[in-house]
Amino acid sequence: MAWRYSLLTIVLIFTTSIIVLYGFWDGITDMVHLWARKEEYGYAYFIPFITAYLIWQRSNTLTLIEFNSSWIGVAIIVSGGLLFFVGTIATTFTLVQYALILTIIGFVYAYLGTQAIKTILGPLLLLFFIIPLPPFIYNSLSGELQLISSKLGVYVIRMFGISVYLEGNVIDLGNYKLQVVEACNGLRYLFPLATLAFLAAYLYRVELWKRVVVFLSSIPITVLMNSFRIGVIGILVDNWGQEHADGFLHYFEGWVVFMSCLLILLIEMTLLAKIGSPNRKLKDVFGLEMPKPLPEGITYHIRPISSVHYAILITVSMIATSSLYVKNQQQILPDRENFSSFPSQIGNWQGDEDLLEEKYLKSLKLDDYIIGDYTNQLGSLVNFYIAYYASQQAGSAAHSPRSCIPGGGWKIDAVTEVSITGLDINHTPLTVNRLVIMKGDVKQLVYYWFQQRGRVITNEWLVKWYLFLDGFTMHRTDGALVRLTTTIRDGEDWIDGDKRLVEFAGKVAPILVDYIPN
Numbered sequence: 001m002a003w004r005y006s007l008l009t010i011v012l013i014f015t016t017s018i019i020v021l022y023g024f025w026d027g028i029t030d031m032v033h034l035w036a037r038k039e040e041y042g043y044a045y046f047i048p049f050i051t052a053y054l055i056w057q058r059s060n061t062l063t064l065i066e067f068n069s070s071w072i073g074v075a076i077i078v079s080g081g082l083l084f085f086v087g088t089i090a091t092t093f094t095l096v097q098y099a100l101i102l103t104i105i106g107f108v109y110a111y112l113g114t115q116a117i118k119t120i121l122g123p124l125l126l127l128f129f130i131i132p133l134p135p136f137i138y139n140s141l142s143g144e145l146q147l148i149s150s151k152l153g154v155y156v157i158r159m160f161g162i163s164v165y166l167e168g169n170v171i172d173l174g175n176y177k178l179q180v181v182e183a184c185n186g187l188r189y190l191f192p193l194a195t196l197a198f199l200a201a202y203l204y205r206v207e208l209w210k211r212v213v214v215f216l217s218s219i220p221i222t223v224l225m226n227s228f229r230i231g232v233i234g235i236l237v238d239n240w241g242q243e244h245a246d247g248f249l250h251y252f253e254g255w256v257v258f259m260s261c262l263l264i265l266l267i268e269m270t271l272l273a274k275i276g277s278p279n280r281k282l283k284d285v286f287g288l289e290m291p292k293p294l295p296e297g298i299t300y301h302i303r304p305i306s307s308v309h310y311a312i313l314i315t316v317s318m319i320a321t322s323s324l325y326v327k328n329q330q331q332i333l334p335d336r337e338n339f340s341s342f343p344s345q346i347g348n349w350q351g352d353e354d355l356l357e358e359k360y361l362k363s364l365k366l367d368d369y370i371i372g373d374y375t376n377q378l379g380s381l382v383n384f385y386i387a388y389y390a391s392q393q394a395g396s397a398a399h400s401p402r403s404c405i406p407g408g409g410w411k412i413d414a415v416t417e418v419s420i421t422g423l424d425i426n427h428t429p430l431t432v433n434r435l436v437i438m439k440g441d442v443k444q445l446v447y448y449w450f451q452q453r454g455r456v457i458t459n460e461w462l463v464k465w466y467l468f469l470d471g472f473t474m475h476r477t478d479g480a481l482v483r484l485t486t487t488i489r490d491g492e493d494w495i496d497g498d499k500r501l502v503e504f505a506g507k508v509a510p511i512l513v514d515y516i517p518n
Contacts, residue, residue: 002063002298009305013111016313020103023320024084027096034132043192044130050199054123060291065116069308073110073117074315077103081319088326089477090468097131103319110312122202129195142187142406149227150180156231162238170440171230173238178230186226188254193261194218200265205285210272217268221261229257332475333390334517339370342515347507349374351384364399367391374504382504383485388516390478392467398481400460401435401448410437410444417458418447423506425456426518430509433458436494443488445497447505452479454518480516 005013021028035041080103087095105124109117117124133141154166157173165172171180197218201211233253270282344351353372356364368388375381387398405412414436423430435446450457453470457463463479471477484504486497 002294002300003066003303004063004300006302006305009303009309012305012309012313016107016316019313019316019320020100020107023316023323024096024100024103026323027084027087027093027100030093031097031130031132035130038132040188040191041130041132043195047126047130047195051123051126054126054202055120057289057291058119060294061119062112062116063294065112065119067111067116067303068113069306070110070113070117071308071311072114073106073108073112074308074311076106076109077312077315077319078106080106081315081322084319085322085326086468088323089471090464092134092464094131094134098128101127101131103316107312107316110308126195126198126202129191129198138187138403145186145190145223145226146180146411148223149186149230152224152227153180153230153234156228157234157238159231160235162235164234171234173234176237178234178237180230186222189226189258189261190219190222193222193258193265196262197265200269200286203286203288204269206273206280207276210275213272214265214269218261218265221264225257225261225264229253326471334476334478336388336517337514339368339386339388339515342370343511346374346504346511348376349382349504349507350376365389380500381486382500384504384508385483385485386480386512386515388478388480392477392479397467398450398452398463398479401446401481401483402433402460405435405437405446410439412437420502420505423502423509425451425509425512426454428456430456430505431458432505434498444485445488445494445501446483446485447501448481448483450479451482451512451516478517482512482516 031044035044080099080101083095083102084099087093087099104127108120108124112120132138150166150171154164154171157164157171163174171178194215197215201215204211204214266282269286273280273282273285344353351372351374353370356369356371364387366387367390369386371383371385373381374384389398392398402412402415412435414434416434418432418434420430420432430449432447432449435448437444437446450460450463452463452466453474453476455466457466467477467479484501486500488494488497
């Protein structure tokens with residue numbers, strides 16, 4: 001006995017798919033744009049097609065299974081819808097994208113039922129690998145991997161008897177200095193290799209613990225091989241010159257290392273296949289299979305339509321409607337002064353206003369801003385920047401400096417939270433994020449905080465939470481990012497920069513209430 005869909009069921013599935021695509025369209029386009037901008041996500045274009053192929057591979061098996069529509073799947077769709085609603089109001093596309101995958105899995109689960117979903121759950125879970133990490137998690141992970149890769153790379157260089165000194169992410173070879181930049185953090189290997197390791201573990205017909213080991217081993221393999229690559233570049237530069245750190249050779253070395261990672265993964269799988277009983281070869285437990293032919297003379301039955309099918313359609317329609325609600329809700333835009341009237345003289349600080357380039361304005365999508373250098377009589381300088389957003393819906397929100405600073409080539413050396421004694425904003429002591437950043441020999445100190453709807457917030461997660469809460473209860477998502485930056489000059493200590501920023505913050509904070517509404 002085999003099963004097939006009726007025309008009505010096909011129409012229901014097609015209609016539901018179109019509604020899902022419409023509701024999640026903004027999140028999908030943001031995700032695809034990130035794939036195009038960041039090389040480490042270039043593999044993601046292929047994952048939906050691989051998932052579709054792996055499901056087609058099991059198509060004949062699915063044809064023989066009687067689907068039992070599941071309300072559990074509908075519950076998963078509802079969970080995805082709630083996550084979508086929170087992500088949209090909180091302007092967090094990552095939540096919207098995870099909600100999309102959750103909704104797809106719930107959609108399939110609801111149609112197929114528990115027995116059939118087990119057959120294709122692996123390919124569906126593979127879809128989670130197409131979602132880019134949130135910027136502040138990505139940058140934090142990137143910074144840690146840069147430091148680890150630098151330290152292990154220096155260890156490799158020293159193994160060859162070469163004298164080398166490491167300062168942060170700068171490898172000093174004497175005649176040459178190599179900067180282990182963000183592009184060398186290993187994430188361009190880690191993300192695709194982890195995805196391939198998950199795919200390999202799915203196709204690996206062995207015990208579960210072996211499959212888990214294969215997947216998890218992709219992390220140390222990537223870190224160690226990327227560090228080895230940095231070490232090899234250092235050895236080549238020391239012996240044959242700077243050109244071995246740039247251009248074609250740099251990328252060629254990268255491809256060699258990635259292919260070496262794959263080879264190590266295959267060797268690991270071969271060895272694991274031999275452990276235990278029976279002793280098997282890799283070709284016997286790993287590989288793709290074509291769909292098995294259906295038995296001859298098989299009888300087809302029409303899959304019945306149940307109330308679950310209509311519940312799926314109604315649920316995804318509610319998700320799409322909620323997206324329209326968020327886009328069309330009337331935001332309250334409080335009165336405020338424009339930054340064009342911001343004083344150029346603040347106490348003993350004289351300002352020199354600057355302008356952002358058009359390409360940055362397109363990326364930031366802000367509504368008003370001020371940026372400029374303020375100096376006092378002693379020649380001390382503070383760069384002052386505020387980005388104001390009248391509405392922070394998905395795609396338009398204050399960018400955290402922790403996400404943007406590394407993009408300018410700066411290394412964040414330390415992040416702490418500091419309370420400024422004696423300085424209040426809205427009757428609350430001012431607390432700021434304190435960043436120590438460096439680029440080569442240049443050192444800077446950064447204070448920043450989010451001032452939004454009467455609150456001063458330093459935690460990016462709390463910013464998103466209050467965006468959701470206030471957007472839902474107050475119909476307001478306005479707010480601003482305030483950032484102060486000063487350079488630590490020769491002969492100065494970090495405490496000198498702290499004194500400068502604290503003094504300037506004390507002068508400017510009382511003025512902000514006219515420009516950033518409570």
